Amino acid sequence: TAIPSTGMAKMDKDGAFQKYEFTRHAVGDCEILIDIMYSGICHSDIHAAKGEWRPTKYPFVGGHEIAGHVVKVGKAVTKFKVGDYAGIGCLVNSCGECSYCKNGQEQFCSKGPVFSYGMPDPYNSSEITQGGYANNYVIAEKFALKIPKNADLKRVAPLLCAGITTYSPIQFSKVKKGDTVAVAGFGGLGHLAVKYLVALGAKVTVFDITEDKRTAAQKMGAVKYVNVKNAHEIKGLESQYSFILSTIPQKYDPTLYIKMLSMGGELAIVGLPATENQPMINGASLVYAARRKVYGSLIGGIPETQQMLDYSVANNIYPDVEIISANQIDEAYQKVIDGKVQFRYVIDMKTLKK
Ligand code: NDP
Ligand code: ZN
Structure with missing residues (x-):
C-alpha cells in the first residue's frame, strides 16, 4: 500500500512553502522507509523551486540532503534493519545495468539517473519524486546511505549533497x-x-x-x-x-x-x-x-558517497549548520540568496506537524 507523506511544498513558482499531503509508492522488497529527522537546504533546491534551470513541476517538495532512521524494511533488504540511521542524497534510482551504474557512477547512468525530487521515476510507475522536506521517504536500499551510529545526525545531512x-x-x-x-x-x-x-x-x-x-x-x-x-x-x-x-x-x-x-x-x-x-x-x-x-563535476556515485560519509564522520568533518523549523523555509531561502547563512540551513523535520 502507498505510504502517506506530509511535506512542505511550493504549489507554484511565486507562492510560499505550505504543508502538503501526498503519497509515496509502497515499500518494495528491496526498499526501506525512512523517517526523516533532518533535511538540508541546498542552493540547488532554490534554483529548482524557482524554475531557474528548466520549468519546475509543482507541487514541489525540495530537499536532497536527508538524514533519518529506518522504520520499515522490505523482505529482501540486507543492508539495513529497523532503527538504523540512513541517509539520502540526490540519487534515488538508475538503470543499474549500464557501464556507469555497474562502476558505481550512477550519476552518469546512460538512461539518466532519477533525482530525489521533481522527476518522474520510471522504475516506480513514473511517480514524480518529492524530496526530503517531508516526514518520510521510500527508497531502494541500494541508493540509501549508511550513516554511522556515532554520527552527529543534526549536522550529517548536508554531507549527502554538499x-x-x-x-x-x-x-x-x-x-x-x-x-x-x-x-x-x-x-x-x-x-x-x-x-x-x-x-x-x-x-x-x-x-x-x-x-x-x-x-x-x-x-x-x-x-x-x-x-x-x-x-x-x-x-x-x-x-x-x-x-x-x-x-x-x-x-x-x-x-x-x-x-x-x-x-x-x-x-x-x-x-x-x-x-x-x-x-x-x-x-x-x-x-x-x-x-x-x-x-x-556532478555529485558523486553511491559507493563514493558512502566513502565520503565514513571518512567525514571518522575525521569529524561536518558542515557548520543552523537548525530551523519547517515553517522557516521561505525565510531561509532568502537568506541563502542574500549570503546571510553560516553555512548551511538544516530543517528539523520533527517541527513539521502532521
Ligand atoms: P551557497 O549559496 O550556499 O554558496 C554559494 C557561495 O558563492 C556564497 O558564499 C556566495 O556568496 C558565493 N558567491 C556568489 N557569487 C560569487 C562570485 N561572483 N564570486 C565568488 N563567490 C561568489 O550555494 P551552495 O554551496 O549550496 O551551491 C552552490 C552551487 O552549486 C549552486 O549553483 C548549486 O546549484 C550547485 N550545486 C551543484 C552540484 C553538482 O553536483 N554539480 C550539487 C550541489 C549544488 P555570499 O557570501 O554573498 O553568499
Ligand atoms: Zn544539492
Whole structure:
C-alpha cells in the first residue's frame, strides 16, 4: 500500500512553502522507509523551486540532503534493519545495468539517473519524486546511505549533497598534501570543500564576494581569503594554483580562475547558476592560458558517497549548520540568496506537524 507523506511544498513558482499531503509508492522488497529527522537546504533546491534551470513541476517538495532512521524494511533488504540511521542524497534510482551504474557512477547512468525530487521515476510507475522536506521517504536500499551510529545526525545531512559534490572532484584531481589550491564561492558547498582540502594538508585560498566570511575562512584553516570585489586582492595570483573548485551559483567570469591555474592545473566547476546567468568561457582565453584544464563535476556515485560519509564522520568533518523549523523555509531561502547563512540551513523535520 502507498505510504502517506506530509511535506512542505511550493504549489507554484511565486507562492510560499505550505504543508502538503501526498503519497509515496509502497515499500518494495528491496526498499526501506525512512523517517526523516533532518533535511538540508541546498542552493540547488532554490534554483529548482524557482524554475531557474528548466520549468519546475509543482507541487514541489525540495530537499536532497536527508538524514533519518529506518522504520520499515522490505523482505529482501540486507543492508539495513529497523532503527538504523540512513541517509539520502540526490540519487534515488538508475538503470543499474549500464557501464556507469555497474562502476558505481550512477550519476552518469546512460538512461539518466532519477533525482530525489521533481522527476518522474520510471522504475516506480513514473511517480514524480518529492524530496526530503517531508516526514518520510521510500527508497531502494541500494541508493540509501549508511550513516554511522556515532554520527552527529543534526549536522550529517548536508554531507549527502554538499559533501560528496566537493569531495568527489578533490579525489578526481588527486589533490595532495602541500598543494596550493583554492575554493571559489564560500557557501554550503565551498566551506565543506575548504574543510576537506585543509584535512588533506593543502594550502587553501578562499574566494568570495563578502567581508563577512573572512574570519570563518581563517578559522577553518584557509591560508588566504580574497574578496574578489577588491581588485587589489586578486593581483599577483596568476598561475598560482594546481586546483581550484568553483561552487559559484551566480554569473561570474571563469577565466579569472583559469588564469590563476598553474600549468597543468585543474579548474573543477560544480556551481550551476540559473540558465540566464550561465558563465561563458571564451575559446581564445583558454588558448592564452594554455594547458590548464577545466571540467565539470556532478555529485558523486553511491559507493563514493558512502566513502565520503565514513571518512567525514571518522575525521569529524561536518558542515557548520543552523537548525530551523519547517515553517522557516521561505525565510531561509532568502537568506541563502542574500549570503546571510553560516553555512548551511538544516530543517528539523520533527517541527513539521502532521
Ligand atoms: P551557497 O549559496 O550556499 O554558496 C554559494 C557561495 O558563492 C556564497 O558564499 C556566495 O556568496 C558565493 N558567491 C556568489 N557569487 C560569487 C562570485 N561572483 N564570486 C565568488 N563567490 C561568489 O550555494 P551552495 O554551496 O549550496 O551551491 C552552490 C552551487 O552549486 C549552486 O549553483 C548549486 O546549484 C550547485 N550545486 C551543484 C552540484 C553538482 O553536483 N554539480 C550539487 C550541489 C549544488 P555570499 O557570501 O554573498 O553568499
Ligand atoms: Zn544539492
